[in-house]
Amino acid sequence: MGDSPDIFGDEPEHDDGPSAAELEAAGQSSMFGEAPAPVAAPPVAAPPAPPKAAPAQPYRVLARKYRPQTFSSLIGQDAMVQTLANAIRRERLAHAFLMTGVRGVGKTSTARLIAKALNCVGRDGQGGPTIDPCGVCEPCVAIAEGRHIDVIEMDAASHTGVDDVREIIEAVRYAAVSARYKIYIIDEVHMLSRNAFNALLKTLEEPPAHVKFLFATTEVDKLPVTVLSRCQRFDLRRIPAELLASHFDGICRAESVSADAEALALIAAAAEGSVRDGLSILDQAIAHADLAGAGEATHVTAAQVRDMLGLADKTMQRTLFAALLGGDGAALLDAVAQQFALGVEPIAMVRAAMDLTYRITVGQIGKGVEAVSPDEAATLAEWGQRLSPGQLHRLWQLLLKAHDEVKSAPEPLAAAQMALLRCLHAADLPDPGTLAKKLEEIAARGPAVAAETGAPAGAAAPAPSIAMDWEELVLRVGHRHVLIEQVLRDWVRVIELRPGFLRFAFAGNYTMHTAKDIAAAIEDVTGHEWKLEQDGSGGRPTLREEAEAKKAAEAEALRRSPLVEAAFAAFPQAEFIADTDNVRAVGERNWR
Ligand SMILES: [Zn+2]
CATH class of the missing domain: 1.10.8.60 (Helicase, Ruva Protein; domain 3)
Incomplete structure (x- = not known):
C-alpha cells in the first residue's frame, strides 16, 4: 500500500488539518496525514503545563494538541468506553466498528484509541489488547503519531469511488506488517459510493482474522443496512x-x-x-x-x-423583546434603531423575536433548546413564568404576520417598526380564550354596554313616556292592522301625542296611506274617536329610525370598548359584526 499515498495519505480530518508548511516544519511526510503528537502527549484530564520556552514550535490548534490519547481522557463517552472495555476483556471483538455522532464529539479519536487498544503490546512488549493502552510501546507511539504502517486512515469524503475501496481489499489479503491487527479507519464512511460499499461488503462478510474496520460517520442514516448489520455500533453523545x-x-x-x-x-x-x-x-x-x-x-x-460569538447581538435582541413585552414603545423603537445602525436587517429583528417566542414556548413544556448563554437561559426562564401559553401563541401569530409584512414592504424598516409596535400593543392582552369569553359576556348583557359606556341610545329619542305610549299604541294597532302598524313604525314621526289626539309628519314623501287610514285603524283598536293632524315636517324619529340609531350607537359603543379595541389590535383583520340580538367579533382563521 506504500505506493498508494493518494488514498491513504490524506489528512483524514478536513477541518483542522495541518498546513503543508506545518507538516514540513514538523519534519513529517504527509504520507499518513497526521502531524506528530508530542512524544509525551499530555493526557487531557490532567494536562501538565507545557514547556514555555518552545517558541520555535509551530502553533498547533488546541483540538489537535489535546486530542485524547487515552480512553480516560475521552470526555463524555463513558458508556461507549465501558462497552468497549467489556468487549476487549471478553475477547469478543467485532470485525467492524461504527462510530456515529455529530462532528467533533470524538469519533476519529475513538477510532485511533481503539487502534491503540487493539495493537498495544505494553511496556514489556508482551501485552495483549487492552482498554488502557500503555502509550509508550512502539505501536502506541506510532499510532499516536499517525505513522503506524498497519493502521490506515482513509477519508471517504475525498475517496468515494470503487477503485479506492478496491485498493483496500487488495491490501487486506496481506497480513499485518508489524502489528497484531491491520486496522482500516474510514472516516465519513457514508460518502462511499454504492459500488464502493458493495465492494467493501464482500470483505466485511468474511474479513481475515487480522483485519479490523473502524468506520466513523456523521450521517448513519445513509449507510446501507448490509453494512450496518456487520458493525458493532457506538453512538457517541453530544458532550454536556x-x-x-x-x-x-x-x-x-x-x-x-x-x-x-x-x-x-x-x-x-x-x-x-x-x-x-x-x-x-x-x-x-x-x-x-x-x-x-x-x-x-x-x-x-x-x-x-x-x-x-455575536452574543452581543443576542443581548440586543432580548432588549428589543423585553421592550415589546413591557409595552415600552420608545424603548422598542430605540432597540430597533440601534440594531439597524449596526446593520441588522429589519426582517432579522422580527425573526429573532420569533426565535425567542419559540424558545420560551417550548421551554415552558420542558423541551427547551439549549440556551446560548447563562444570561439567555435565565431570561427565557423568567419570561416563561410570566407569559401564558395563549399569549405566546398569539405573539407568534402576530410576529409571523409581521414577518410577512416586513418581507414584502417597500420600506422594511418602517414596516418592522409598525408591526412590532402592533405586537407591543397586543402583548399585554388576555389570551384569546379569555378574550372570547369576555366578549360572550358582553354580548349576553347586550344593551347594557351602551349605558355602561355612557353612549346615548339615540340622538333625538322621544321622551320615554311618549315613546312608550306611542310604542304601545302601535303594537295594539298591529293586532288587527298589520300593514298600518308597519306604516306607523316606518313612516310616522310623532310631533304631539295625547289620548284622542295625534299630530305627526310622514318621513320622506310617504303617500300610500293617509291620516284618515291611520285614524280609522287607531279608532278601531282603541274604541274611541281620534283627531289626527298631519304636518309637513318635524317630529321625533320614527320607531324604525329610533331602533336603527340605537343599534348603531350600541355597536359603536361596543366597538370603542377597550376589550374590542384590544381584540382589533390583536387581530387587525378581524371583522366587526353587530346584529340585532348579538354582538360578536369574528376573528381571523386563527381565532381560537
Ligand atoms: Zn502500548
Whole structure:
C-alpha cells in the first residue's frame, strides 16, 4: 500500500488539518496525514503545563494538541468506553466498528484509541489488547503519531469511488506488517459510493482474522443496512455543556491562560456538544485575548467571547423583546434603531423575536433548546413564568404576520417598526380564550354596554313616556292592522301625542296611506274617536329610525370598548359584526 499515498495519505480530518508548511516544519511526510503528537502527549484530564520556552514550535490548534490519547481522557463517552472495555476483556471483538455522532464529539479519536487498544503490546512488549493502552510501546507511539504502517486512515469524503475501496481489499489479503491487527479507519464512511460499499461488503462478510474496520460517520442514516448489520455500533453523545466547560478550563490552565468561568460557559454552550468546535472557539478567544492583552498575561473575558460569538447581538435582541413585552414603545423603537445602525436587517429583528417566542414556548413544556448563554437561559426562564401559553401563541401569530409584512414592504424598516409596535400593543392582552369569553359576556348583557359606556341610545329619542305610549299604541294597532302598524313604525314621526289626539309628519314623501287610514285603524283598536293632524315636517324619529340609531350607537359603543379595541389590535383583520340580538367579533382563521 506504500505506493498508494493518494488514498491513504490524506489528512483524514478536513477541518483542522495541518498546513503543508506545518507538516514540513514538523519534519513529517504527509504520507499518513497526521502531524506528530508530542512524544509525551499530555493526557487531557490532567494536562501538565507545557514547556514555555518552545517558541520555535509551530502553533498547533488546541483540538489537535489535546486530542485524547487515552480512553480516560475521552470526555463524555463513558458508556461507549465501558462497552468497549467489556468487549476487549471478553475477547469478543467485532470485525467492524461504527462510530456515529455529530462532528467533533470524538469519533476519529475513538477510532485511533481503539487502534491503540487493539495493537498495544505494553511496556514489556508482551501485552495483549487492552482498554488502557500503555502509550509508550512502539505501536502506541506510532499510532499516536499517525505513522503506524498497519493502521490506515482513509477519508471517504475525498475517496468515494470503487477503485479506492478496491485498493483496500487488495491490501487486506496481506497480513499485518508489524502489528497484531491491520486496522482500516474510514472516516465519513457514508460518502462511499454504492459500488464502493458493495465492494467493501464482500470483505466485511468474511474479513481475515487480522483485519479490523473502524468506520466513523456523521450521517448513519445513509449507510446501507448490509453494512450496518456487520458493525458493532457506538453512538457517541453530544458532550454536556458543563463537562465541556470544565474540560476547557483544564486546557486553559495547561496553556497558562486564565479565563472567566462565564466565558468558558459561553464557549461550551456555543459548541453544541462538540469538543472540537468548542476548542476552535477557544483558540480564537485566546487569540483575541492575546491581542487585547498586549503583552500582559492572557485573560479571556466573558465580554470578549460574547462579542466574538455575536452574543452581543443576542443581548440586543432580548432588549428589543423585553421592550415589546413591557409595552415600552420608545424603548422598542430605540432597540430597533440601534440594531439597524449596526446593520441588522429589519426582517432579522422580527425573526429573532420569533426565535425567542419559540424558545420560551417550548421551554415552558420542558423541551427547551439549549440556551446560548447563562444570561439567555435565565431570561427565557423568567419570561416563561410570566407569559401564558395563549399569549405566546398569539405573539407568534402576530410576529409571523409581521414577518410577512416586513418581507414584502417597500420600506422594511418602517414596516418592522409598525408591526412590532402592533405586537407591543397586543402583548399585554388576555389570551384569546379569555378574550372570547369576555366578549360572550358582553354580548349576553347586550344593551347594557351602551349605558355602561355612557353612549346615548339615540340622538333625538322621544321622551320615554311618549315613546312608550306611542310604542304601545302601535303594537295594539298591529293586532288587527298589520300593514298600518308597519306604516306607523316606518313612516310616522310623532310631533304631539295625547289620548284622542295625534299630530305627526310622514318621513320622506310617504303617500300610500293617509291620516284618515291611520285614524280609522287607531279608532278601531282603541274604541274611541281620534283627531289626527298631519304636518309637513318635524317630529321625533320614527320607531324604525329610533331602533336603527340605537343599534348603531350600541355597536359603536361596543366597538370603542377597550376589550374590542384590544381584540382589533390583536387581530387587525378581524371583522366587526353587530346584529340585532348579538354582538360578536369574528376573528381571523386563527381565532381560537
Ligand atoms: Zn502500548
